[in-house]
Amino acid sequence: MSQRFHISECPVCTASEFRLLMKAEDHLVSHELFHILECTQCAFRFTQGAPVEEEIGPYYDDDAYVEHSDSQSGLIFKLYHKARSIMLSFKFRMIKNVNNGNRLLDVGSASGYFLEYMQGKGYEVDGVEISDKARELCKSRTGIEAHLPVSLINQDLKGKYDIISLWHVLEHVYTMDDYFEAFSHYLAEEGVLLIAMPNHRCLDETYYGKHWCAYDVPRHLWHFEPKTFKLFAAKRGFKVSSIKRLPLDPFYNAMVSASYKKGFKFLPWTIYIGTLSFINGLFIKKKSSSLVYILKKTI
Ligand SMILES: [Zn+2]
Known part of the structure; x- marks a missing residue:
């Protein structure tokens, strides 16, 4: 039996009593079941019993994991890549609106499309x-050499940043406290930290439940929503100054979740669910499928 990552204290409120919320399947790689627990004090959700960090590698070893893939085959991938180009300009405009600085650190920069786009700006x-x-792909494609996380955590990078961004990354990170200490260290006085994550308080989660693709066990360890994330950030010296939506995510979530639930990927019904969730998020922002938290340092 491999070693498991066991959480005994809630990272949000430090309580140690949890209830089993659901058993979710790793649809992408292993097809193993993982427990999603909920803190009885603050309702924070997390994945219990994921492989330890040293053993998680094989759970990412699948080209289907589009976040790290440049594959262009298949309808979902084509849509994902089209969505990526729309999202690059969306992210740029979002950043421009919240900070005027030009030093950017992207954590979880993958093959560097966002870095390349922002460099061009x-x-x-x-x-x-x-x-x-x-x-390697980032370097060969763009010439930009990304750092290893250990350099970030050991605070070996030079200078300060006006913007630190994590696009769907924090939910994968084992040592969140180390990362937040590093963010505090690297962020300029007026700098902003942008953290994009799935939000389970959305309509597509209500509809798909344990098949909701953004639970993405065991790769996603933490399942935040606005209430728990604000508490979490406050204890680490950050204040959520505003929250933005990522508009395309409900459609992507509905398509992928439908394929997990019933084995089909692209039917009018999934577009309908995606659209309902999108509209719901337009009216009630904190019910959007994915949210971008804009944070500032408080200390
Ligand atoms: Zn808690």
Whole structure:
């Protein structure tokens, strides 16, 4: 039996009593079941019993994991890559609206599309990426050499950043406290930290439940929503100054979740669910499928 990552204290409120919320399947790689627990004090959800960090590698070893893949085959991938180009300009405009600085650190920079795009817009960019394959791809494609997470955590990078971004990354990180200490260290006085994550308080989660693709066990360890994330950030010296939506995620979530639930990927019904969730998020922002938290340092 491999070693498991066991959480005995809630990272949000430090309570130690949890209830089993659901058993979710790793649909992407192992097809193993993992427990998602909920803290009885603050309702924070997390994955219990994921492989330890040293053993999680094989759970990412699948080209279907589009976040690290440049594959262009298949309808879902084509849509994902189209969505990526729309999202690059969306992210740029979002950042421009919240900070005027031009030093950017992207944590979890994957194959570097965002770094490359932002460099093209005049930003001085640095990336941090754990995957050797993604770092090599980034270097050969863009010439940008991303750092290893250990350099970030050991605070070996030079200077300060006006913007630190994590696009769907924090939910994968084993040592969140180390990362937040590093963010505190690297962020300029008026800098902003942008953290994008799935939000389970959304309509597509209500509909798909344990098949909701953004639970993505065991790769996603933490399942935040606005209430728990604000508490979590406050204890680490950060204040959520605003929250933004990622508009395309409900459609992507509905398509992928439908394929997990019933084995089909692209039917009018999934578009209908995606659209309902999208509209719901338009009216009630904190019910959007994915949220971007804009944080500032408080200490
Ligand atoms: Zn808690």
